Amino acid sequence: MRPAVGDRLRRCSACDCWEYGGAPDCARCRVLVDEIVDDGWREFVSREFGMITLKEEPGIAAMVVDEPDRHDWRVVDAAMDRLVCADCGSSLGGGPVGCPTCDRSHGFRYSAVETDRPGVHWGNEHAIRVSVSIVRNPHRTSAADLLGRRAALAPALAGHHFTTEAAQRMGALIKKGATYAELARLFDFLADTADL
Numbered sequence: 438m439r440p441a442v443g444d445r446l447r448r449c450s451a452c453d454c455w456e457y458g459g460a461p462d463c464a465r466c467r468v469l470v471d472e473i474v475d476d477g478w479r480e481f482v483s484r485e486f487g488m489i490t491l492k493e494e495p496g497i498a499a500m501v502v503d504e505p506d507r508h509d510w511r512v513v514d515a516a517m518d519r520l521v522c523a524d525c526g527s528s529l530g531g532g533p534v535g536c537p538t539c540d541r542s543h544g545f546r547y548s549a550v551e552t553d554r555p556g557v558h559w560g561n562e563h564a565i566r567v568s569v570s571i572v573r574n575p576h577r578t579s580a581a582d583l584l585g586r587r588a589a590l591a592p593a594l595a596g597h598h599f600t601t602e603a604a605q606r607m608g609a610l611i612k613k614g615a616t617y618a619e620l621a622r623l624f625d626f627l628a629d630t631a632d633l
């Protein structure tokens with residue numbers, strides 16, 4: 438289950454980042470991030486198709502990828518995971534930068550539907566969506582961008598709104614070479630321990 442709006446941030450028992458923020462290197466965080474996408478897929482499939490066999494998944498996935506703008510972003514990302522790129526053999530969109538089919542598919546994923554949860558500032562779901570995509574495809578971005586997205590993911594999942602000022606402050610810290618731990622401290626006030 439992904440965090441709900443207003444949930445407190447928790448440390449990952451494996452990497453000491455905020456949960457989710459240790460991905461892609463921390464296996465536990467990586468599983469948590471993947472679960473966000475897979476939960477969306479399971480919910481979609483059971484709602485639309487009921488019980489299906491594994492053999493039926495690629496057909497459904499191909500249909501989703503044909504119309505990314507008609508489906509939730511988690512469903513689109515999960516569908517891409519379930520298809521194989523004919524050019525490079527990776528999961529669709531997950532191949533190396535420069536694979537024409539993956540480059541194109543990776544672009545298309547951003548046309549998927551993003552629905553903000555009740556109670557969040559406009560664009561919260563977009564922030565989550567981009568962070569998840571980048572953390573799951575780290576080879577498609579710079580180290581600085583990946584770090585920023587990792588740092589933003591857990592607070593965004595908890596419904597935190599990043600003002601432009603806060604985002605700029607974080608960007609400046611990253612430019613100065615800040616580590617994940619230094620950035621994570623900015624969100625101590627959202628943590629479990631803040632209430633103690």
Ligand SMILES: [Zn+2]
Binds near residue numbers: 449450454456460466
């Ligand atoms: Zn972790």
Ligand SMILES: [Zn+2]
Binds near residue numbers: 527539
């Ligand atoms: Zn490819």
